Each structure stands twice: as structure tokens, then as C-alpha cells.
Amino acid sequence: MTNFRTSVINLDRPGDPSVFGEQTRAAAAELISRYPAGQGRSALLPLLHLVQSEQGYVTPDGIAFCADLLDLTKAQVAAVVTFYTMYKRTPTGEYLVSVCTNTLCGMLGGDEIFAALKEQLGVGNNQTTPDGMVTIEHAECLAACDYAPVLTVNYEFFDNQTIGSARNIVSQLQSGERPMPTRGAPLCSFKQMERQIAGLWDEQALAPDANSSGVPTEAGVKLAIERGDTAPSYSIDTSAPAERTPAAETVKAAPARPAEDEKPARPRPKRTTTRRPSKGQAEQPTSEHDAPLETAESDPANPADPGTEKGD
Amino acid sequence: MSLTPVLTKRFGTAQPWKIENYERLDGYAGLRQALTLLPDELIALVKDSNLRGRGGAGFPTGMKWQFIPQPKAGEPSKPHYVVINADEGEPGTCRDLPLMMNDPHSMIEGIIIACYAVRAEYAFVYIRGEAVHAIRRVVGAVNEARAKGYLGKNVLGSGFDCEIVVHAGAGAYICGEETALLDSLEGRRGQPRLKPPFPATNGLYDAPTVVNNVGTLASVPYIVLGGADWYKALGPEGSPGTSIYSLSGRVANPGQYEAPMGTTLRELIGLAGGMSRGKDLKFWTPGGASCPLLTTEHLDLPLDFDSVVKAGSMNGTSAVMIFDEDDCVVRAVKKWSEFFEHESCGKCTPCREGTYWYVGIYDRLENGEGTEEDLDTLLDLSDNILGRSFCALGDGATSSVSSSIKYFRDEYLAHVEGHGCPHTATRTLAGAH
Numbered sequence: 001m002t003n004f005r006t007s008v009i010n011l012d013r014p015g016d017p018s019v020f021g022e023q024t025r026a027a028a029a030e031l032i033s034r035y036p037a038g039q040g041r042s043a044l045l046p047l048l049h050l051v052q053s054e055q056g057y058v059t060p061d062g063i064a065f066c067a068d069l070l071d072l073t074k075a076q077v078a079a080v081v082t083f084y085t086m087y088k089r090t091p092t093g094e095y096l097v098s099v100c101t102n103t104l105c106g107m108l109g110g111d112e113i114f115a116a117l118k119e120q121l122g123v124g125n126n127q128t129t130p131d132g133m134v135t136i137e138h139a140e141c142l143a144a145c146d147y148a149p150v151l152t153v154n155y156e157f158f159d160n161q162t163i164g165s166a167r168n169i170v171s172q173l174q175s176g177e178r179p180m181p182t183r184g185a186p187l188c189s190f191k192q193m194e195r196q197i198a199g200l201w202d203e204q205a206l207a208p209d210a211n212s213s214g215v216p217t218e219a220g221v222k223l224a225i226e227r228g229d230t231a232p233s234y235s236i237d238t239s240a241p242a243e244r245t246p247a248a249e250t251v252k253a254a255p256a257r258p259a260e261d262e263k264p265a266r267p268r269p270k271r272t273t274t275r276r277p278s279k280g281q282a283e284q285p286t287s288e289h290d291a292p293l294e295t296a297e298s299d300p301a302n303p304a305d306p307g308t309e310k311g312d
Numbered sequence: 313m314s315l316t317p318v319l320t321k322r323f324g325t326a327q328p329w330k331i332e333n334y335e336r337l338d339g340y341a342g343l344r345q346a347l348t349l350l351p352d353e354l355i356a357l358v359k360d361s362n363l364r365g366r367g368g369a370g371f372p373t374g375m376k377w378q379f380i381p382q383p384k385a386g387e388p389s390k391p392h393y394v395v396i397n398a399d400e401g402e403p404g405t406c407r408d409l410p411l412m413m414n415d416p417h418s419m420i421e422g423i424i425i426a427c428y429a430v431r432a433e434y435a436f437v438y439i440r441g442e443a444v445h446a447i448r449r450v451v452g453a454v455n456e457a458r459a460k461g462y463l464g465k466n467v468l469g470s471g472f473d474c475e476i477v478v479h480a481g482a483g484a485y486i487c488g489e490e491t492a493l494l495d496s497l498e499g500r501r502g503q504p505r506l507k508p509p510f511p512a513t514n515g516l517y518d519a520p521t522v523v524n525n526v527g528t529l530a531s532v533p534y535i536v537l538g539g540a541d542w543y544k545a546l547g548p549e550g551s552p553g554t555s556i557y558s559l560s561g562r563v564a565n566p567g568q569y570e571a572p573m574g575t576t577l578r579e580l581i582g583l584a585g586g587m588s589r590g591k592d593l594k595f596w597t598p599g600g601a602s603c604p605l606l607t608t609e610h611l612d613l614p615l616d617f618d619s620v621v622k623a624g625s626m627n628g629t630s631a632v633m634i635f636d637e638d639d640c641v642v643r644a645v646k647k648w649s650e651f652f653e654h655e656s657c658g659k660c661t662p663c664r665e666g667t668y669w670y671v672g673i674y675d676r677l678e679n680g681e682g683t684e685e686d687l688d689t690l691l692d693l694s695d696n697i698l699g700r701s702f703c704a705l706g707d708g709a710t711s712s713v714s715s716s717i718k719y720f721r722d723e724y725l726a727h728v729e730g731h732g733c734p735h736t737a738t739r740t741l742a743g744a745h
Contacts, residue, residue, distance in 0.1 A: 034477050036391070036434060039517055044499030045482050049441070070499070083501040083657075085483030086441045098442070102403045103601065103647040104560050104633050140485065140651055141403040141601075142442060145560035145633065146567045155444040183413065184445040196448070197441050197480045206452045208330065212413040212445065218324035219567025220556075223583060224315035231316035231554065232545060234538035 009078050009089055015060030017068045024054060028069055031199055041070050044080055046198045048087055053194035057088040086197075088135075093128045095173045096190050098139035099151045099166070105142075109162065110149040114138050116163045117170055134173055135190075146216035147182070154193040156184030159214060185210040313571065313579045316546060316554050319530055320570045322415045329449050331456035334417040340462055342533030346425045347470045352382075354429040358532065360540035362552045366407075367397055367488075367525030368599065368628045370551075370617040373532075379512035380430045380520045390519040392432035395497065395511075396423060398439040398446070398526045399481055399488040403601035403651055404631035407558045408526040410568060412439070412446040415530070416453035420476065422529030424462060425536060427474045430522050434475055438493050441480040451478050485655035489703045490523040492657065503659045504703035527556065547573035551616035551627075561596075561634035562588045574614040577606075580632060591636035595719065599628020601648045602708025604715035605641070625715070640735035641720045642727050645712045646674035652709035663706030666697040670713060677724065680731030687717055687724055 020028075028047055035042040044066060051062030058081050060074075067074045081087045099114040100106070117136055121129050128135040144150045147159035151166055158169055159182040172179045178187040185207035188196075196205050224230070322328035322337060331339070346354055359374025383389040396419070400408040412419060423435045439447050454476050457463045465473050479497060486492045487502040494516050496502035515521020531553060535543045544552040551573035557580055560566045564585030571580075577596060587593065595605045598615055604625040606613070613623050620627045635644060653667035673690055676682045694710040701707070717724060726734045 036517070039498070041499035042479075042497055045441075045496065046480065048482065049480065080499065080501055083484060084441075084481070087482055101647070102651055103644045104404055106647055107635070107639055107644060108561070139442070140654060141401055141405070143400045143406045143409045143440075145404050145406045145631070146558060147406075148560055148566070152442070155442050157445065181445075185448065193444065197444060199451075199478065199480065201448065201451050206448055206455075208452060209327070210445075210448075212329060212449060213324060213410070216565075216567030217410045217414065219565050220315055220569035220571075220583070221317045221320050221323045223569070224317050227315065229314040229316065231318045231321075232542065234542045 009082050011060055011078060013060050015064030015074065017061060017065040019061045020051070020054060020065050024050065027200055032069065041072065044070060044077065048081060049194050049198035052088065053191045053198060056091045056191055091128065092190050093135035094133050094189050095153050097134055097136045097151060097153055097170060100142045100149060101138040102141040104145045105149040108148045113149055113151065113161055113163055113166045117166055120167055120170055134170060147214065153181065153187060154190050156181035156187060158182050183211055183214060313575055315569060315571050315583070317570045318534055318554050319411065319418065319527065319556060320568055323568070328415050329413070329453060331417060331453065331460060339417050340421055342536040343421050343424055343462060344468065346428060346536045347468060351429045351431055354425065357540055358535060361535045361543040363528065363531055363535060363543065364551065364617060365525055366527030368402070370627060373524060373528055376512065376522055376524070377426065377430050380522060381513060382431060391434065392430050393516045393519060393521045394423060394426050394430065394432045394435040395494065395516055395521055395523045396435065396437040396526060396529060397488060397490060397493055397523055398437055399493060401440055401485040401488055402629055402631065403648060404560060404597055404633040405558065405600045405629040406560065406631065407556045407568065407629065409443055409446045411526055411530060413449050416449045417457065418530040418533060419526050420453050420457055422532035423476060424467065424474050425532050426522060426524065426529055428472055433473045434477065436497055437476060437478045438487070438497055439478065439480055441482045447478060447480055454478060486657045486705060489705065492703065493523065494521065503657045506702060548614065548616050550618050555615070555630045558631045559584045559634065562591065562636040562639070563634050564588045573616040574619070576612050576614055577632065578611040581634070587636055589636065591638050593634065594637045594639060595635050595641055597631070597633045598625050600631040601651065602704065602711055603628045604711040605719060607719050638735060640733050641716050641723055642674070642677055643733060643735070645716045646678055648712045649674055649709065652705065656705060660701035660706060662697045662700040663709065666693050666706065667709050669693050670709065677727045678733055682728045684725065684728055687721070691717060
């Protein structure tokens with residue numbers, strides 16, 4: 001959250017909610033409708049992301065817009081705005097570069113990376129380059145300590161950075177290129193990203209094929225495969241079999257568990273959904289759950305090494 | 313000691329976040345089984361498994377579920393809610409994000425089971441706003457689950473309705489505190505509420521609410537499938553199940569290592585390929601920045617809920633940050649203190665002012681202007697913060713300060729006597745690898 005000691009917001013004018021058009025109003029109505037009836041205020045955080053997606057930061061207009069929609073005072077909305085770090089008080093660049101300088105990343109090089117990028121951009125913390133392309137900030141823990149040091153661009157992860165790689169990313173951004181995040185979808189603009197954070201995702205933004213993993217994420221499970229380690233197995237009740245692909249039907253045997261017997265036998269409720277029993281299952285099929293699964297190393301279609309998708 | 317991937321077992325498989333891949337690997341089998349049980353039987357099962365919350369406090373999940381008042385037929389009742397705390401931001405903690413990025417359906421399956429058990433029709437996943445890729449994967453997974461009939465009206469023909477709303481935060485660590493999270497979810501400043509009343513009776517919209525962590529709910533489908541005894545047998549007495557140890561810092565291969573609760577740091581460092589730069593271990597945290605530091609004397613401490621408390625720390629989020637002899641403990645604690653000062657919501661004076669004072673003193677120490685008296689002031693401040701605030705943020709801020717002075721007083725004194733950090737020479741190359 002934002003330091004309350006330095007929290008100020010520019011309310012030098014009343015704000016004009018009419019600058020937001022019909023499409024924005026329709027999007028706002030959709031966001032409000034996601035919460036239970038009468039609980040529209042729950043949509044305030046998403047709505048503030050929405051107004052940022054239009055204006056690049058929270059302006060008096062955005063505050064007035066949210067206050068109008070939720071029947072709050074502007075003071076109530078401004079109080080919320082000043083509490084949260086992600087609501088920006090000044091125009092934000094096309095790309096927001098956030099460098100983790102919390103203890104773990106900071107001590108593994110994040111402090112030096114942050115200093116180098118400020119120098120390269122010629123601006124300080126929370127400032128934007130004169131051409132409006134890049135805003136830089138230092139971030140608190142981004143929950144990627146196993147990839148330290150990390151930075152994000154418009155909140156997409158660039159893992160395991162060095163001064164050189166970070167400088168390279170920023171150079172690309174400055175020249176209008178969009179390097180590929182290590183984990184995350186292809187970069188979009190800060191405003192487009194704020195629309196997604198507000199909760200408005202289209203199929204492209206959902207990027208179902210974008211990489212989600214990397215070496216640290218898979219370190220334990222790969223080692224388990226190497227060592228032949230598995231969790232103790234259990235059998236599963238397949239009397240209501242899920243739809244399975246043929247590949248999944250070659251499951252390995254695991255001993256039935258006595259604990260299974262303790263479960264009360266209960267007639268299954270009739271179901272109306274269209275599920276079909278799969279063919280060819282053994283009398284007592286057991287679970288693939290029991291073993292670590294093949295890693296992406298053996299799956300060329302899904303490379304696990306983020307380096308292969310790295311844009312620098 | 314062996315690795316026991318349960319929650320992480322799909323990591324690294326082909327696009328495990330897609331529902332067809334999840335289903336192929338037994339996905340939603342737990343939900344199908346859960347729907348054959350009565351809700352109270354499910355609560356009893358989770359209680360019997362002794363699943364303890366993975367968010368840091370280790371509270372028994374089944375008890376949380378049981379605390380939700382269930383009126384008899386015909387009695388008036390408020391709606392019930394399930395809220396998922398996915399506001400992962402505790403320094404060092406990096407488990408829930410990879411879990412949601414790679415295997416979001418296991419959490420979603422757990423949410424649906426939890427909703428069925430506590431008789432809630434609405435669940436809210438509160439994900440920190442910066443975690444866009446995790447939000448993306450969870451939104452995609454919710455859409456897929458709805459299209460397949462696992463969510464929405466009449467889940468799998470059971471007559472039970474369930475809806476999940478994915479809600480992004482806006483950058484505030486304090487919203488990982490459950491009552492601050494609820495205030496934030498209601499569209500307010502995220503400041504903790506006084507407890508009692510607890511969320512189980514007066515939670516979201518003043519209605520009965522279960523607040524569970526991502527890893528907690530992701531464990532539920534496996535408990536339904538495997539049974540309470542299977543789950544209990546995965547870990548030591550009192551700390552059932554596996555733990556995802558998130559190793560970071562000065563180890564050769566940092567990452568997510570899922571092993572039984574009660575694994576030791578010595579074993580974990582071995583799994584991670586040893587220390588990363590040939591230096592010896594110096595200090596570490598067993599569960600994030602809010603847990604008191606431990607040292608080489610704790611290498612063989614079993615990392616489970618109860619043993620770590622006996623050693624004077626906390627299991628927390630099992631986020632193990634590892635530092636070596638070239639790392640300055642004063643610098644590390646300074647940075648954590650700056651974090652807590654930045655993230656203190658300002659509601660309680662001891663936390664707000666105390667963390668502010670911490671930072672001023674650590675600045676002095678690092679700049680070579682510290683005095684021996686500053687150490688006493690730090691300890692005095694800690695005494696005045698600990699236990700004197702609504703929530704655990706202030707308590708957490710004192711952990712690294714007090715424990716580092718306890719174990720490394722000499723290093724603090726070296727900062728005083730040497731007028732600055734004795735490690736400066738060894739840190740300049742840090743970013744140049």
C-alpha cells in the first residue's frame with residue numbers, strides 16, 4: 001500500500017465524470033453486476049482500475065465517475081485511492097517497470113538493477129521519461145523470490161535479471177519493441193493491462209498458450225522424477241468416472257487404501273449432465289495422481305526453459 | 313526423506329492449466345466424489361484430516377468450516393461466502409502464484425467443494441493486483457469450469473449452485489490479513505477489523521464467511537480422494553500433509569520443493585544443490601519475513617507447525633529465504649523494516665510509528681551513524697509493538713529485528729564501531745552475475 005505519510009491526491013478541480021463514454025459505463029455496469037445485489041461498492045477497486053485504463057492514472061474525473069456510479073462521496077473514493085500502491089497519481093508511461101528491491105531480490109542484485117535503470121532512463125523512483133514511454137518504480141516483494149532478482153513490465157514477469165538483461169529490456173521498450181516476458185503474456189500497454197486487472201479479459205488477453213513456468217517452479221518435481229520419489233499413492237473412486245482421454249486410461253496400479261472403507265456408502269444423486277463412462281477401464285483403476293508427471297523437458301511443444309522465450 | 317509432489321505434481325507437464333489436461337490427470341474427480349457426500353460429512357472429513365491453513369497461521373481448516381452457522385430448515389439465514397486469500401505478498405513467499413499460474417483448477421475444485429460443504433453459493437478469489445499472470449490463469453480456468461458445468465447453476469446436476477468471482481487487489485500487503493482483505497473486497501481501505509467477531513459469523517457483508525488460502529483449498533480435492541488417513545500419514549503428528557517449501561536466496565537451485573511437513577533445512581539445502589556461491593549458511597527464515605530468523609544451529613530443526621514454534625520462530629508460509637556469510641543481516645532486516653513501514657496500514661499507532669522508527673534507526677546504522685544505544689531502542693520499540701496492534705503485521709515487523717539482535721548482536725556492533733556496513737566490499741558484485 002501507499003505510505004500514508006506521503007499520500008496526496010490532486011483534487012484541485014471537482015472532476016467531470018462525463019469524460020467517460022458509453023462503452024466505459026457499460027463496462028462499469030458489468031463489473032458492478034458481478035457482485036451480489038446491493039453490494040456494488042465491492043466493485044470500487046475494479047472500477048478504479050477501469051478509470052486508470054482510460055486515463056493512465058486516477059484523476060479527479062475518475063474519482064467523480066466512481067463516486068457517481070456507487071453513490072459514494074468523492075472523499076470516500078479518494079480515501080480508497082490513496083491507500084493502494086497501484087492507483088497512480090500522475091500520468092503513467094506506456095510501460096510501468098517495477099523492480100523488486102525487497103530483501104531477497106534486493107540483496108541478489110535488485111538494488112543495483114534499480115539504480116542502473118534509473119540512470120539509464122534519467123528519472124527517479126515513480127517518475128516517467130519525458131517521452132511518456134517508461135515509468136520506473138521500485139516494488140515490494142513480487143512473490144517470485146525463487147526467480148530473484150525479478151522485475152515486471154506492466155506486471156508481467158521478467159525473471160532472473162542482471163543489470164545487463166534489465167538494461168536490454170528497457171532499451172527495447174524505449175525503442176518501441178516489446179520483449180517477451182519470461183512468464184506471462186505478450187506485453188500490452190499499461191492502459192490495456194489496467195483494463196484486464198479491472199476484470200475485463202478477452203480471449204487474446206487470456207493468452208492460454210503463454211508460458212507459466214520456469215526452472216525454479218519445476219525444480220522439485222523434476223528432482224522427484226530423477227530420484228524416483230513419489231507421494232504415497234491412493235486409489236480413487238471411479239464409480240462416477242470423469243471423461244478421460246485414452247492416454248489417461250493407462251494408469252499404474254496402486255494399493256487400495258483401507259481408509260476408503262471408512263467413507264459412508266451413499267447412493268449417488270442422479271445426474272443430468274452428459275458424462276459417459278469411459279471404456280476400457282480396469283475394474284479398480286487407480287490414479288495417475290500417484291507419481292510426478294513427465295516434465296516439459298520431454299514435451300517439445302511446451303518448453304520449460306524460459307530462456308527460449310526470453311525477448312532479450 | 314523423499315520428495316512427495318502432490319500439489320505440485322502437474323508442474324512442468326503440458327499446459328497443466330488447461331481444463332482438458334487437468335481432467336485427464338484426475339481433475340474434478342474430487343468434486344464428483346464430494347458431491348456424493350453430505351456437506352456435514354465433508355466438513356467432518358476435512359476436520360478429520362487435520363488440514364491446517366497454509367496461509368501462515370496453520371489454523372485447522374475443518375474447524376473454520378464448522379464455525380459457519382448452519383440454520384435448520386426454515387430458519388432465516390444470511391448467505392454464506394467463501395473467500396480465497398490469494399494476496400500473496402509476504403517477502404520470501406512465492407508458492408501461491410506458481411500454483412495459480414500452473415494448476416489453477418486444483419484451487420477452483422477446492423473452492424467448489426468448500427462452497428458445497430459450508431453451503432455458500434458465492435466465492436471470491438482475492439488475488440493481488442500485481443499478479444496479472446495468476447489472475448489471467450484463474451479467470452481462464454473459471455471460464456473453462458463454468459463451460460463444463462463445474463460452476464454455475466446446478467453444478468454437475470447436483471442441485472447446488474456455485475459462482476466464483478475473481479477480484480484483483482490494488483497493491484497492499486495488509487490485504488493478506490483476512491479482515492483487511494474483507495474490507496478491501498467491500499471496496500474500502502484495507503484495514504484490519506477487531507476480532508471478535510470473527511469472519512465465520514461476521515465476515516464479508518457481515519455474513520458468515522470462510523477465508524482460506526490458495527494452498528489450503530488446493531489440498532482439499534486430494535483429501536477428498538485420498539481420505540483423512542492418507543493425508544495425515546503424509547506428515548508428522550500435528551502437521552499433516554505435504555508442504556511446498558519455497559526455497560530462495562543463496563542456494564544453487566532455488567524453487568518449489570514439495571516434501572512432508574517436518575523436513576529440515578539441511579535436507580532442503582541438499583535438495584536445492586547446496587549453497588550457491590560456496591559460502592556457508594548464515595541466517596534464514598522458515599516462513600517469510602514475519603518469522604523470526606534462524607541460524608546454522610537450526611539446520612536440523614523439523615520444519616513443521618509445532619517444532620518451529622518451539623524453536624522460537626514460525627512455520628509461516630514455508631517460504632525459506634537463505635542467506636550466506638557474505639550477506640549483511642543488518643541490511644536484510646533494514647529492508648524488511650522498510651517493507652513493514654511501507655505496508656503498515658496506519659490504523660494502530662504502535663505499528664505505524666514503531667516501524668517508522670525502525671527505518672530511521674536502520675538508516676543510521678547503515679550510514680555509520682548508529683550507536684550502541686540504538687540497539688536498545690530497537691528492542692524497546694519491538695516490545696512496544698509486539699501484541700499491541702489489531703493484526704499480526706506489527707508483530708511480524710518485530711520478528712526479524714528482535715531475532716537478528718539476539719543472534720547477531722556483534723554484527724550490529726560492527727556497524728556502530730566501523731561506522732557503516734562491514735560487508736560493503738562483498739556486495740558490489742551482487743548484480744553482476
